[in-house]
Amino acid sequence: MQINALxxxxxxxxxxxxxxxxxxxxRHNAVCAECxxxxxxxxxxxxxxxxFSAGARLAEAGEPLDHLSSIITGCATMSxxxxxxxxxxxxxxxxxxxxxxPGRANSAYDIEAVSEVTLCRFERRTxxxxxxxxxxxxxRLMTMALDELDASRDWAVVLGRMTAREKVVSLLVNLAxxxxxxxxxxxxxxxxxxxxxxxxxxxxxxLGLTIETTSRQFTALRKDGLFEMLSNRELRxxxxxxxxxxxxxxxxxxxxx
Amino acid sequence: MQINALxxxxxxxxxxxxxxxxxxxxRHNAVCAECxxxxxxxxxxxxxxxxFSAGARLAEAGEPLDHLSSIITGCATMSxxxxxxxxxxxxxxxxxxxxxxPGRANSAYDIEAVSEVTLCRFERRTxxxxxxxxxxxxxRLMTMALDELDASRDWAVVLGRMTAREKVVSLLVNLAxxxxxxxxxxxxxxxxxxxxxxxxxxxxxxLGLTIETTSRQFTALRKDGLFEMLSNRELRxxxxxxxxxxxxxxxxxxxxx
DNA sequence: CGCTTTCTTGACTGGATTCAAATATGGTGG
DNA sequence: CCACCATATTTGAATCCAGTCAAGAAAGCG
Numbered sequence: 001m002q003i004n005a006l007x008x009x010x011x012x013x014x015x016x017x018x019x020x021x022x023x024x025x026x027r028h029n030a031v032c033a034e035c036x037x038x039x040x041x042x043x044x045x046x047x048x049x050x051x052f053s054a055g056a057r058l059a060e061a062g063e064p065l066d067h068l069s070s071i072i073t074g075c076a077t078m079s080x081x082x083x084x085x086x087x088x089x090x091x092x093x094x095x096x097x098x099x100x101x102p103g104r105a106n107s108a109y110d111i112e113a114v115s116e117v118t119l120c121r122f123e124r125r126t127x128x129x130x131x132x133x134x135x136x137x138x139x140r141l142m143t144m145a146l147d148e149l150d151a152s153r154d155w156a157v158v159l160g161r162m163t164a165r166e167k168v169v170s171l172l173v174n175l176a177x178x179x180x181x182x183x184x185x186x187x188x189x190x191x192x193x194x195x196x197x198x199x200x201x202x203x204x205x206x207l208g209l210t211i212e213t214t215s216r217q218f219t220a221l222r223k224d225g226l227f228e229m230l231s232n233r234e235l236r237x238x239x240x241x242x243x244x245x246x247x248x249x250x251x252x253x254x255x256x257x
Numbered sequence: 258m259q260i261n262a263l264x265x266x267x268x269x270x271x272x273x274x275x276x277x278x279x280x281x282x283x284r285h286n287a288v289c290a291e292c293x294x295x296x297x298x299x300x301x302x303x304x305x306x307x308x309f310s311a312g313a314r315l316a317e318a319g320e321p322l323d324h325l326s327s328i329i330t331g332c333a334t335m336s337x338x339x340x341x342x343x344x345x346x347x348x349x350x351x352x353x354x355x356x357x358x359p360g361r362a363n364s365a366y367d368i369e370a371v372s373e374v375t376l377c378r379f380e381r382r383t384x385x386x387x388x389x390x391x392x393x394x395x396x397r398l399m400t401m402a403l404d405e406l407d408a409s410r411d412w413a414v415v416l417g418r419m420t421a422r423e424k425v426v427s428l429l430v431n432l433a434x435x436x437x438x439x440x441x442x443x444x445x446x447x448x449x450x451x452x453x454x455x456x457x458x459x460x461x462x463x464l465g466l467t468i469e470t471t472s473r474q475f476t477a478l479r480k481d482g483l484f485e486m487l488s489n490r491e492l493r494x495x496x497x498x499x500x501x502x503x504x505x506x507x508x509x510x511x512x513x514x
Numbered sequence: 515c516g517c518t519t520t521c522t523t524g525a526c527t528g529g530a531t532t533c534a535a536a537t538a539t540g541g542t543g544g
Numbered sequence: 545c546c547a548c549c550a551t552a553t554t555t556g557a558a559t560c561c562a563g564t565c566a567a568g569a570a571a572g573c574g
Contacts, residue, residue: 080414082505088417090410101403108407138395145402146358150365152409153347157337159416160345160465164562200521208417213562215522232521232571248339421530457553470530472554489539489553 020044024120029096030070031144034136042134046126052113058099059107067121068100074117075197078109079205089206090152092197094178098144100124102131114198154249159208162248167207168217169226169246176240187240194227194235221246277301281377286353287327288401291393299391303383309370315356316364324378325357331374332454335366336462346463347409349454351435355401357381359388371455411506416465419505424464425474426483426503433497444497451484451492478503 021027021040032043049072052058059065061080071093078091090109093099099111105124122130131138158170172194179195180188198206204214222229226243228236237243278284278297289300306329309315316322318337328350335348347366350356356368362381379387388395415427429451436452437445455463461471479486483500485493494500 078410080411082414082418084505086418088414090413101407103400103403109410138399142395142399142402143360145399145406146360149402149406149409150358152406152413153335153366154337156347156409156413156416157339157345159413161339161343210563211521212523212564216562219522248341467531468553469532469555472552473530476554 021047024072026070026072026096026120030120031098031137031140032070034140035134036136039134039136042130043122046122046130047120048122049118049120051116051118054113054115054117056113056117057110058113058117058119059109059111061108061110062106064105065100065107066105066124067119068102068124068127069098069119069121071095071097071099072118072120074113074115076111076113076117077198077202077206078111080109087205088208089202090155091148092175092206094197095182098141102128102141114202157249164207164209164213164217165220166246166248167209168203168214168221169243170249171203171207172227172235172237173240173243173247176237176243188237190240192237192240193230194237196233196235200232278304281329283327283329283353283377287377288355288394288397289327291397292391293393296391296393299387300379303379303387304377305379306375306377308373308375311370311372311374313370313374314367315370315374315376316366316368318365318367319363321362322357322364323362323381324376325355325359325381325384326376326378328352328354328356329375329377331370331372333368333370333374334455334459334463335368337366344462345465346459347412348405349463351454352439355398359385359398371459414506421464421466421470421474422477423503423505424466425460425471425478426500427506428460428464429484429492429494430497430500430504433494433500445494447497449494449497450487451494453490453492457489 021032021035021044024030024032027033032040035043050069052074058069058076073095076093076099077089078093079087079089081087091097093111099119100107102124131141158167162170175196176188176192176194180186196203200211200214200218204211207214209217218229221227225238226246227238230236278289278292278301281287281289284290289297292300307326309331315326315333330352333350333356334346335350336344336346338344348354350368356376357364359381388398415424419427432453433445433449433451437443453460457468457471457475461468464471466474475486478484482495483503484495487493
């Protein structure tokens with residue numbers, strides 16, 4: 001599977017920009033969030049939409065990446081695979097997340113669509129000009145980069161010091177918080193349904209665990225009453241507070257202070 | 258030790274700005290790297306110097322951090338400690354590295370001086386104004402944040418997927434590359450002396466390992482002829498290329514593409 | 515409905531941790 | 545300058561958590 005992914009079809013469907021930035025679902029969270037009407041008009045002219053099917057490679061580590069994009073819908077992973085096949089996912093990309101780095105021509109990681117993904121994208125040069133000439137894009141990009149940096153460091157604590165059980169719970173807590181935020185809530189409810197965007201293998205690659213260990217932890221957590229499994233990808237969290245406690249992080253609730 | 262660190266004296270020695278920005282050792286690498294003479298003049302008026310002795314806490318996770326700083330000399334760690342004492346270091350701060358985040362009043366991590374540290378610092382408000390009004394600072398800060406983000410994600414691969422041996426070697430390779438860059442070289446020589454800024458405990462906290470495992474790996478690597486130990490903190494690397502191979506990362510040489 | 519893929523479970527192994535003790539190091543005062 | 549002490553580091557032995565290998569169960573898809 002890991003090997004065969006190389007043969008993945010680079011399925012791609014070009015789309016005309018059918019929605020205006022004003023109606024864009026990620027309007028208030030993406031790199032354009034701080035833009036005013038005039039700035040949006042400029043983006044409107046420069047942007048294009050593209051859709052990749054699940055499994056497609058959006059970028060490959062070390063290879064040129066000549067568009068910078070925001071995810072509008074769908075989910076992708078950012079990962080690196082070592083020569084012997086060990087893979088570590090370093091980011092889960094969801095709507096409003098940004099792909100690529102201004103000022104760098106090559107991708108540092110593999111980026112793969114794990115579901116159908118639609119991007120709002122700009123040619124590298126065009127976007128770099130936008131960053132230079134549009135202060136609201138530059139500041140927003142900076143904020144997003146710093147947020148990602150904090151998230152990445154927080155995840156390092158999970159990878160470096162947590163047990164398999166704590167790792168799984170930490171990921172569930174993170175996914176729940178991101179889902180809640182996408183729905184405009186401050187925090188998840190006490191009880192709710194959580195959709196897992198990744199397979200067990202995808203989760204394992206994110207957690208620095210094997211599939212088997214990840215699966216065993218799911219079973220254990222279910223037996224311990226932390227959630228019910230409606231399906232392999234759908235959990236019913238019983239008591240979110242208990243989950244947070246199990247995560248073991250001396251966490252402030254994920255709220256940015 | 259971990260507990261007693263709480264009693265650490267917040268030793269601090271105020272210094273007048275004795276060096277001009279033009280002569281500053283981190284002039285071309287720090288957040289001010291892109292500034293022109295006029296901009297430096299503004300920084301010159303706003304900056305102040307402060308020195309902390311080894312062991313001092315420069316910041317505490319969750320607590321206010323009301324200065325933003327650049328490290329001029331010395332070394333500090335950025336870490337988080339879980340309630341039960343497990344600690345993970347998420348960053349090693351060396352000369353020209355930046356401490357703090359514009360737009361956030363509280364530190365996300367503990368920051369501790371591991372040697373005597375001298376900072377060039379600005380009051381939060383002052384610096385935030387500088388970022389807003391000085392494009393060269395904003396762009397440099399962005400570049401630094403993105404570099405740190407890549408470094409943090411690269412480290413996640415090490416924490417999540419590497420063996421104890423590979424972790425130790427990866428850290429040595431990183432330290433060697435940073436040292437070489439500080440000396441203006443592109444890459445380390447084949448053979449050279451490497452100073453370890455951290456104790457075995459400090460290294461272990463960075464690697465997500467115990468002191469014992471870290472120590473055992475040092476012994477094994479020494480026996481395997483990868484380096485000689487001139488002292489506990491001083492290694493003589495025999496063949497850097499071999500070290501890079503042992504690190505196992507499909508690494509491009511750490512050069513930013 | 516049958517096939518493939520994904521997920522779960524079991525048994526065993528092994529690398530890193532834990533607990534414990536010995537040794538080395540570095541700083542300090544005599 | 546050296547002896548001494550506290551601290552840091554190394555080493556040893558036993559344990560345990562997660563990995564590996566293998567097989568069975570469930571889910572998804574044509």
